[in-house]
Amino acid sequence: MRTGFTIVELLIAIVILTVGVLALAATAGLVAGHVGDGGRLTDAAHAARSTLDSLHGVPCGSLTSGSFAQRSLTLDWTIARDSVAAEIALTVGSSLRRRTRTDAYRTTVPCAP
Numbered sequence: 562m563r564t565g566f567t568i569v570e571l572l573i574a575i576v577i578l579t580v581g582v583l584a585l586a587a588t589a590g591l592v593a594g595h596v597g598d599g600g601r602l603t604d605a606a607h608a609a610r611s612t613l614d615s616l617h618g619v620p621c622g623s624l625t626s627g628s629f630a631q632r633s634l635t636l637d638w639t640i641a642r643d644s645v646a647a648e649i650a651l652t653v654g655s656s657l658r659r660r661t662r663t664d665a666y667r668t669t670v671p672c673a674p
Contacts, residue, residue, distance in 0.1 A: 637652045
């Protein structure tokens with residue numbers, strides 16, 4: 562008697578391998594999309610940090626509310642001022658593949674006497 566695999570065993574192995582490869586290919590596209598969304602969210606966080614750093618360099622009395630749009634990002638900030646400090650509220654909107662995400666940031670800028 563010969564040792565080896567029968568045709569039926571080979572066909573079953575090929576079918577199982579094909580199903581596994583197709584499942585892997587289907588998830589690869591999903592993973593690539595999530596990586597792209599992660600990159601856009603990183604860009605949004607960098608834009609928020611850059612905007613807040615820029616506003617921290619402005620004298621308290623000169624701070625004004627405003628907005629900025631760049632590619633898939635929108636940044637809107639409002640200023641609430643009292644005699645001691647100015648509070649900056651920044652909202653960042655990011656366009657992702659299937660939805661839009663909005664993040665809010667807050668910081669305080671002390672007003673020099």
